[in-house]
Each structure stands twice: as structure tokens, then as C-alpha cells.
Amino acid sequence: xxxxxxxxxxxxxxxxxxxxxxxxxxxxxxxxxxxxxxxxxxxxxxxxxxxxxxxxxxxxxxxxxxxxxxxxxxxxxxxxxxxxxxxxxxxxxxxxxxxxxxxxxxxxxxxxxx
Amino acid sequence: xxxxxxxxxxxxxxxxxxxxxxxxxxxxxxxxxxxxxxxxxxxxxxxxxxxxxxxxxxxxxxxxxxxxxxxxxxxxxxxxxxxxxxxxxxxxxxxxxxxxxxxxxxxxxxx
Numbered sequence: 001x002x003x004x005x006x007x008x009x010x011x012x013x014x015x016x017x018x019x020x021x022x023x024x025x026x027x028x029x030x031x032x033x034x035x036x037x038x039x040x041x042x043x044x045x046x047x048x049x050x051x052x053x054x055x056x057x058x059x060x061x062x063x064x065x066x067x068x069x070x071x072x073x074x075x076x077x078x079x080x081x082x083x084x085x086x087x088x089x090x091x092x093x094x095x096x097x098x099x100x101x102x103x104x105x106x107x108x109x110x111x112x113x114x
Numbered sequence: 115x116x117x118x119x120x121x122x123x124x125x126x127x128x129x130x131x132x133x134x135x136x137x138x139x140x141x142x143x144x145x146x147x148x149x150x151x152x153x154x155x156x157x158x159x160x161x162x163x164x165x166x167x168x169x170x171x172x173x174x175x176x177x178x179x180x181x182x183x184x185x186x187x188x189x190x191x192x193x194x195x196x197x198x199x200x201x202x203x204x205x206x207x208x209x210x211x212x213x214x215x216x217x218x219x220x221x222x223x224x225x
Contacts, residue, residue: 032212043204043216044157051212089156093211099145099164100211104156 002027004092006105013112019077021108023090026071030092032100033066033073038107039086047088048075080112118217120205126223129195135220137188137205145169146188147206147214148180157204157216163188195224 003026013019025033034049050057050064050073057064061080066073073092077084087109093102118139127133137146145164149157162170163182171180177199179191188205205217 034212034214036216043218045216046213049212095211097210099147099162099169100208100214101159101162101170102214104158107154107156 002030002092002103004090004103004105006090006108008108009106010109011111013080013110015080015082015112015114017080019075019080019084019110019112021075021088021090021110022072023074023092023105024070024072025092025103027092027094028068028071030094032093032095032102033064034091034102035062035064035075036089036091036104037086038089044089077110080110082112082114085110085112118205118207118215120203120217120220122220123218124221124223126225127192127195128225129197131195132191132193134192135190135203135205135222137190137217138186139207139215140186141207141209141215142185143207143209143215144185145208145211146182147208148188148190149204149206149216151202151204151219153202161190192222195222197224200224 006023031052036044038044063076087107090105091102148160151157161180166182181189202219204219206214208214
């Protein structure tokens with residue numbers, strides 16, 4: 001099955017700086033790579049996702065890059081704000097037209113200090 | 115309506131009890147999922163339903179029994195659970211296999 005490794009496990013950044021979280025996956029059949037943000041006591045929320053036929057995607061301050069050859073993908077958050085503090089999970093998996101199966105990384109606790 | 119609603123929010127049960135978790139979505143999504151999340155850990159997939167049929171059972175013990183009565187509802191029936199089953203149980207739905215929407219979860223404690 002799919003195995004996803006995520007680093008770092010914790011990340012402290014000053015407000016306004018950038019944050020980068022990296023993930024690797026093992027199954028070359030994986031074709032879908034979402035990122036979820038989970039605040040304390042809340043549900044995981046999708047913040048950005050990328051398919052295997054795309055190398056990079058950006059949405060305002062958030063960007064994701066995918067290197068299929070190396071089986072790496074990364075989340076970049078620019079101009080961090082205190083409200084970016086949360087646990088971020090990467091995931092890798094495959095999808096059909098009807099459903100999908102995701103394997104989540106262990107998570108990164110991001111703390112943004114004012 | 116862009117929400118996945120789960121009830122109850124909290125549940126405490128003894129090891130001999132029978133209880134059910136409920137999940138509802140009205141986004142027209144055809145896939146629904148149960149995940150289990152322990153504290154400070156990632157969600158772990160338990161079951162996937164597609165078009166009301168069970169597509170994946172991730173070798174979950176039989177004390178957990180899923181049910182999908184219709185395209186909007188997903189239940190998880192619990193019986194004879196163990197204390198190590200205490201966790202946050204998350205329901206999710208998706209249209210196709212992407213962009214899973216998670217519910218807020220049921221925090222389960224087994225005494």
C-alpha cells in the first residue's frame with residue numbers, strides 16, 4: 001500500500017515569513033495529492049490539492065509543487081499569519097470517477113508567532 | 115448546503131453497549147467515508163461507500179459495522195468496543211474521489 005512521510009513534524013515561523021512542508025510517497029500509482037489544515041478541535045479542511053499531471057498549483061498565499069519522478073510534493077505558505085497556525089496533513093492516493101483512497105502523512109504542527 | 119453533519123458530537127459508552135454514529139450530507143456526493151483519528155495522529159481510513167455500496171473495508175474489526183441507507187446518510191454501528199477504540203470518528207464525502215469534505219466528527223470514549 002501507499003506510505004506517506006511528512007517533514008518536519010513541527011515548524012515555528014515568525015509572522016510574515018514563509019513555511020515549507022515536504023512529503024514523500026511510495027506508490028507510483030498515486031495520482032492525487034491534497035493538503036488538509038486541521039485547527040485544534042476542528043475538522044480537517046482541504047486547502048489545496050494537485051493531480052499527478054500538474055507540477056505546480058497556487059492559490060493566493062498557498063502553493064503546492066509535485067515532483068513525480070522523485071515522488072516528492074511540498075506545501076509552501078508565504079507571508080504567514082497567526083491564523084495559519086494549525087496541523088497540516090499531506091495525503092497521497094488514487095481516485096476513480098466514483099471514490100478515492102487517501103493515505104495521510106503524520107502531520108506538521110505549524111506555529112506562527114506574531 | 116456544503117456541510118457534512120455528524121451526530122452525536124460526543125459519545126461515552128461501555129464495552130457492552132451498542133451505539134450508532136450518524137452522518138448526513140446534502141451535497142449530492144456519491145462517495146462517503148469513515149475515518150478514525152487518534153489524538154495528534156492523522157485520519158485513518160476505515161470504510162468507503164460508493165453509490166451506497168461498500169467499496170473498501172480496511173480490515174476493520176467486526177465490532178464496527180457500517181451502513182449506508184441512502185445516498186445522503188452513512189451510519190457506523192458500534193458493539194462491544196474496546197477502550198483502545200476511543201478516538202475521533204470522522205465522516206467525509208466526495209463527488210468522485212477528490213476534495214473530501216469532512217464532518218466535525220464524533221469524539222468517542224469507551225470505558
